[in-house]
Amino acid sequence: MTEAEKKLWWQLRQLPVETSHFRRQAAIGPYFADFACHQRRLVIEVDGGGHGEARQIAFDETRTAYLRSRGYRVLRFWNNEVLKEIEGVMSVIYAAIHDKEAPPTPDPSPPRAARAGGGEPRGCTPFAKRMEEGEPEAPS
DSSP, rough: OOOHHHHHHHHTSSSSSTOOOOOOEETTEEEEEEEEETTTEEEEEEEEEGSSHHHHHHHHHHHHHHHTTTTTTEEEEEEEHHOOOOOOOOOOHHHTTOSSOOOOOOOOOOHHHHHTTOOOOTTOOOOGGGGTSOOOOOOO
């Protein structure tokens, strides 16, 4: 884990379990999410500078499209946002967790374990303006 991921992971573990339960390096289909809350259908990605390169942007877009098709919302933060502005990052995450509008239901519906908050079945092999997977800004 990067230093930014470690810092965010520590913060995510402080959230009340009844509100959310995040897993790190969570498998969702053929992809791994930095952090995922299956119950709230929320994925959090912490990106370094390499995610600003054309090849990585294309990969991230494909991956995000897949996650959205499975009913997940994707929040992306730059490493420097997590390291320097953790309170703001956590405010965005907290708002997403408590969003009164339920995340979209995927078609087809996920297996029973996933609907119950158990995550994806085995065998399925970063700030406010970027809250919903917008065009990334260059890290400062």
